[in-house]
Amino acid sequence: MKIEEEIKQNKFYSEYQKLAINILFTNQWLTANTTKILKPFGISPQQYNVLRILKGQSPKAISVSNIMERMIDKMSNTSRLVEKLRQKELIERVTCEKDRRQVDVKITKKGLELLEKVKTEMNAFKTISDNLTEKEASTINDLLDKMRG
Amino acid sequence: MKIEEEIKQNKFYSEYQKLAINILFTNQWLTANTTKILKPFGISPQQYNVLRILKGQSPKAISVSNIMERMIDKMSNTSRLVEKLRQKELIERVTCEKDRRQVDVKITKKGLELLEKVKTEMNAFKTISDNLTEKEASTINDLLDKMRG
DNA sequence: TAACATTTAATGTATATACATTTATTTAAT
DNA sequence: ATTAAATAAATGTATATACATTAAATGTTA
Numbered sequence: 075m076k077i078e079e080e081i082k083q084n085k086f087y088s089e090y091q092k093l094a095i096n097i098l099f100t101n102q103w104l105t106a107n108t109t110k111i112l113k114p115f116g117i118s119p120q121q122y123n124v125l126r127i128l129k130g131q132s133p134k135a136i137s138v139s140n141i142m143e144r145m146i147d148k149m150s151n152t153s154r155l156v157e158k159l160r161q162k163e164l165i166e167r168v169t170c171e172k173d174r175r176q177v178d179v180k181i182t183k184k185g186l187e188l189l190e191k192v193k194t195e196m197n198a199f200k201t202i203s204d205n206l207t208e209k210e211a212s213t214i215n216d217l218l219d220k221m222r223g
Numbered sequence: 224m225k226i227e228e229e230i231k232q233n234k235f236y237s238e239y240q241k242l243a244i245n246i247l248f249t250n251q252w253l254t255a256n257t258t259k260i261l262k263p264f265g266i267s268p269q270q271y272n273v274l275r276i277l278k279g280q281s282p283k284a285i286s287v288s289n290i291m292e293r294m295i296d297k298m299s300n301t302s303r304l305v306e307k308l309r310q311k312e313l314i315e316r317v318t319c320e321k322d323r324r325q326v327d328v329k330i331t332k333k334g335l336e337l338l339e340k341v342k343t344e345m346n347a348f349k350t351i352s353d354n355l356t357e358k359e360a361s362t363i364n365d366l367l368d369k370m371r372g
Numbered sequence: 373t374a375a376c377a378t379t380t381a382a383t384g385t386a387t388a389t390a391c392a393t394t395t396a397t398t399t400a401a402t
Numbered sequence: 403a404t405t406a407a408a409t410a411a412a413t414g415t416a417t418a419t420a421c422a423t424t425a426a427a428t429g430t431t432a
Contacts, residue, residue: 075368075371075372076368077364077367077368081292081293081294081295082292082293083279083293088352088357089357089360089361089364090351090352090355090357090360092360092364093351093355093360093363093364094253094351095295096363096364096367096368097246097249097250097253097367098250098253098254098295098296099295100246100250100367100370100371101246101247101249101250102295102296102297103371104243104246104247105247109390118417118418120418120419127232130232137380137381138380138381138382139379139380139381143230143231144230144231144232145230146230146244146247146248146251147247147251147419148251151382151383151418151419151420151421152381153381153382153383154382154383154418154419155418157382158417173379173380173427173428174380174426174427174428175379175380175381175426175427175428176379176380176381176427177380177381201370201371201372202239202242202243202370203237203239204372205369205370205371205372206239206242206366206369206370208237208238208239210366210369210370211238211239211241211242212238213362213366214242214245214363214366214367214370215226215238215241215242215245217355217359217362217363218226218245218246218249218363219224219225219226219245220354220355220359221249221350221351221354221355221359221363222224222249222252222350222354223224223350223353223354258420267387267388269388269389286410286411287410287411287412288409288410288411296389300388300389300390300391300412300413301411302410302411302412302413303388303389303412303413304388305411306412307387322397322398322409322410323396323397323398323410324396324397324398324409324410324411325397325409325410325411326410326411
């Protein structure tokens with residue numbers, strides 16, 4: 075459905091302004107879908123993002139600031155997210171011996187298992203791949219990168 | 224800068240997964256920029272969205288649910304946003320006489336003036352139009368619409 | 373080495389958000 | 403007309419978020 079209809083606005087100041095709004099709207103659509111899928115697993119999209127970062131480094135541990143650098147939303151509060159995941163036993167946290175300011179974080183077996191289950195559900199949400207060719211997806215990726223400069 | 228570098232992840236499961244992450248990241252980038260511009264004016268991006276909707280209808284008043292339908296983020300809590308804007312005297316709120324459940328909301332002169340000032344600042348943030356041609360912006364718009372199905 | 377700067381992570385705080393529930397009013401059905 | 407259903411908006415509540423500040427450890431330099 076065209077963005078004009080989605081938000082009942084049939085005129086935009088420019089194609090650029092429309093693009094900004096379209097990105098905000100599409101983000102909202104995507105996040106809502108992801109949140110719904112993750113809800114039964116008891117984690118938020120941000121927590122999911124942290125888990126995936128840790129899986130990417132597994133079985134290595136990485137520091138909190140290292141996680142932050144890799145996060146989609148850099149401004150968020152990584153310490154608290156990590157603590158939430160620790161409470162659920164999805165990750166482990168150990169103070170780094172070489173530099174006692176740092177905290178080494180590592181995904182647990184339980185965390186990896188959760189990601190496996192989530193993957194199945196995420197695969198079920200295949201609207202994007204149903205509606206776009208791989209070439210089209212690639213085109214958007216290139217243009218978004220270009221847009222941010 | 225390519226999304227791979229932005230989040231230090233050099234491999235993606237698919238071009239579709241990369242697209243999902245790219246949209247989340249670009250949204251974050253866009254929202255952070257907008258928030259910064261709006262901050263001196265004392266309003267959040269969501270409040271700005273409501274003001275723009277009301278400007279679009281001005282001098283007509285529209286109901287809270289009518290605003291909600293036009294919002295980018297439909298799940299948000301329009302009542303409270305409207306109340307915040309009323310406290311700042313940027314909008315007016317009157318109970319509808321024909322249907323006393325409804326509340327008619329209208330942007331004030333002060334609200335319109337604020338939008339004018341914001342516009343100047345928003346125009347200064349022209350990264351998008353600097354980096355993309357109008358045709359490219361249009362291409363993304365069409366593909367995002369297609370993607371959501 | 374003492375004083376200061378920087379880095380890393382945690383915490384404080386105000387606001388925002390998602391989602392469920394409640395309240396008031398109007399519409400529909402028996 | 404009385405009861406039930408539907409709608410509009412507001413509120414409750416737990417969590418998330420942005421951003422500033424603090425605390426602890428490490429680096430730097432005079």
